[in-house]
Amino acid sequence: MSSDPLRDPSLYINRELSQLDFNFRVLAQAMDEQVPLLERLRFLCISCTNLDEFFEIRAAAVRHAQEFGLPPAPDGMSPQAILNAIHDRAAELVDQQYRCWNQVLRPALGEAGVGILAHKSWTARQRRWLRAYFRNEIMPVLSPLGLDPSHPFPKILNKSLNIVVVLKGTDAFGRAGHLALVRAPRSLPRIIQLPESLGGPQNFVLLSAVLSAFVDELFPGMDVQGAYQFRVTRNSELVVDEEEVENLALALRDELVDRGYRPAVRLEIAHDCPKPIMQTLLQNFGLSENAAYRIDGPVNLNRVIQVYDLLPRPDLKYPPMTPRVFKSPEGIFVTAAQGDVLLHHPFDSFSTVLELIREAAVDPNVLAIKQTLYRTGKDSGIVEALILAARNGKDVTVVVELRARFDEEANLGLADRLQDAGVQVVYGVVGYKTHAKMLLIVRREGRKLRRYVHLGTGNYHSGTARAYTDLSLITADPDIGNDVHLLFQQLSGLAPKMKLKCLLQSPFTLHAGLIKRIERETALALEGKPARIIAKMNALNEAQVIRALYAASQAGVQIDLIVRGACTLRPGVEGVSDNIRVRSIVGRFLEHSRVYWFGNNGAPELYCASADWLERNLLRRVETCFPILDSGLARRIYREVLQNYLDDNLNAWELQEDGRYSKCVPAPGQPPHSAQQALMEGL
Incomplete structure (x- = not known):
């Protein structure tokens, strides 16, 4: 014992x-x-x-x-x-x-x-x-x-x-x-x-x-x-x-x-x-x-x-929702070159991501496209665009995860179609499911090559993009682009473990990176400084992360966890987790975005990820966790995905110490607030 x-x-x-x-x-x-x-x-x-x-x-x-x-x-x-x-x-x-x-x-x-x-x-x-x-x-x-x-x-x-x-x-x-x-x-x-x-x-x-x-x-x-x-x-x-x-x-x-x-x-x-x-x-x-x-x-x-x-x-039925369509009159490459683009699905249309790949498929300056595919759905426009790109002479590499649960058969057929069109198909890494959501486009601009990247919290699946809440980042940041390039090298070749500048990745640095940041907040609290952690995910069960959160709570760190599904952490235990609150949001859309925020003594860090805080995701899968470097976009995510959901008193459930959930209701005099409704109304 x-x-x-x-x-x-x-x-x-x-x-x-x-x-x-x-x-x-x-x-x-x-x-x-x-x-x-x-x-x-x-x-x-x-x-x-x-x-x-x-x-x-x-x-x-x-x-x-x-x-x-x-x-x-x-x-x-x-x-x-x-x-x-x-x-x-x-x-x-x-x-x-x-x-x-x-x-x-x-x-x-x-x-x-x-x-x-x-x-x-x-x-x-x-x-x-x-x-x-x-x-x-x-x-x-x-x-x-x-x-x-x-x-x-x-x-x-x-x-x-x-x-x-x-x-x-x-x-x-x-x-x-x-x-x-x-x-x-x-x-x-x-x-x-x-x-x-x-x-x-x-x-x-x-x-x-x-x-x-x-x-x-x-x-x-x-x-x-x-x-x-x-x-x-x-x-x-x-x-x-x-x-x-x-x-x-x-x-x-x-x-x-x-x-x-x-x-x-x-x-x-x-x-x-x-x-x-x-x-x-x-x-x-x-x-x-x-x-x-x-x-x-x-x-x-x-x-x-x-x-x-x-x-x-x-x-x-629910009244139909018309998602916002991102306007890019000069083309997405020109827009992304000027600054990062953030999409919050389904409130922002997934068509922008599809348009990015379609634009790459026909752009004569695009030389290569690399993408991971976990789930895509039938008649995927993304797959058609990748096939078009290959037929247009682009070098296209796709990492298809054959072991995506209940989509194995569909992904086998998808891999065959892509290979028949001349796409180089990779099945990932033996023993590790590739769950990362990333797209890399290499484009010649003058005498230089420039990398454009899409990173997401959800799958490249237009159907689920209408029903799930997820985040997409489109960026031309050179450091992020180089990190994603190295990750694709790792997946498609036999490259050794590589040091990344911006991204955290499973199974190498994400778990340790989370522990390090939780412990940093713990140290701040012990010094009497403000310390805060807010994280949103689908599930939480990794024991070492939970122990780090318990230790942070004991030190006085204020911790809010928005966990849609299974959570094995027990909040509200006196002397252990009394500074931890756990809530679950269940509404019209399936909550799917993963966002981690650390107060960092007034210089907050905000990450989005493909990974939940589960043992399998942190230790036995290929996952990406990417920082939001644009402070304006980071504030937007904090407002829309974190504070907005902490304010929800209509679709939220709070986890009690005994392991049961209680439905939140507006307090006397408190206005009702639905996070998803607020986003549909253009928060």
Whole structure:
């Protein structure tokens, strides 16, 4: 046992449970009557999708730790204790999700003229139409499977919709019925929109309801005594021993084939399913009862998000926001040469970043383009611009991160497209995901070469740039340009560790750089000088950083952390963290920008980064952390991203000492303030 009191497990919140708590805050948006109705439905579906990913990645990792006897986390909980706590907390979340669906949103949607019709509410005409739809569109692609010695339990695909059917009687071969499975192929739509003649175009039926209603037609001559939908969630973390493979792309392709059938971690099943049948399923999936969740509604509730996209109901959605478009009459290169450009997405359009690459692709003076790509989305304009640049004779190098979780397959295809166009594609560094967001353009200007750089906190993805808050810096600063040049050398070649002048980078200098700056504020406080740290990020769990923050708090440093998701630091502990405040903002846009501010005795330093303060980001990934050297832009970021969010009293939640979050409300006489709304109104 360590003698360091700051290592006391009671000072740390469990990372998995903290991550689960974030989804309660998302779900609260679905219950908020001030949020438009279809947006509330979207928040409900987001909480369900987040929970899926939590089990696929986080719970699966804990189960792996249990199987291999790994030591407890910094909070002292054993893997088995964490799994038990996950079950209890996740069951509570699931209960709230389905009460929100059954008792709040579904009835409210009905009152607004949007029907998501349960089986019992179908009219006779609707039932006839749905039966015909089942026979013509669904039944031909189904392959029901009776379970007997010659038909063993089949493989069930991760997160696929399935029906377990209880049968009585004998079939054409005289076999006695017992159990059968009906698997819904991914090709079938999960939401069926009824024709206007059957009550209007805003009526929908879930595929699971149609399957349950007409499943008897798949077993003629037999008595269907029950039909219960279920869904299994599997470990989705890809495991590739990168030291042992000669070709990472080929190894990943092989892994992706099997991803859908990896070990199970969760079973969702209809709430009225008899226990013996549930036990049969658990046994076949190798799960215990603390991995089972009874569901009062569709097991794939997140699929209801399709209703949001199908309905042209602006009255039930957020008013559209038109982002500001950066004006650069003489071209972005001329503007950036005169001074740094800062973009705050989605309030500033991401089109400026796209235009920068397009301009580089056709500019005869541009010689080379280098870029990292982690996630790009389908039909990416950035990818098209890079391909155009290569075809125009530019030297284009792209670092594609093949292991970007759940985008592996898309990135393999992206790499193939780029290579076919003559782009040099690099897969990063073995053992380290390349999560940095950087773009380097080399341009001839007279007799000199000049570097233009884009650095960001978010991905080069136009879709998420409309939904996530992020920061972009476009600069021609020569020191930053040289640093980024060295980083690309490191990624594409076999260069040694290089000394950078401006940037901090993971896995080499960012972690130590953060500790150094926290300790500097600590020393200032001990000298009786003002000391302050404000940092915004998505998650925090790195133990050494947390211990440094605790020591800073003990010295009197005032620390405000704006952490969207999981936070394992425990604030408000007397004598340890009573000078630390932690808040989480959950609103219309997903908070994604990472900003670190250090008071530095009146000469503040402000950094933006691609990295959260997580162990993986600081120690096991390639990340960039870049200073904002223009004092005016630094003040703008402080005002928009830090002080603005500390003033929020409508969408903010404060982390309590016990690990729970409490919703902020305006104090008596205090005007209400929403940080995101203020930014939309042009703060």
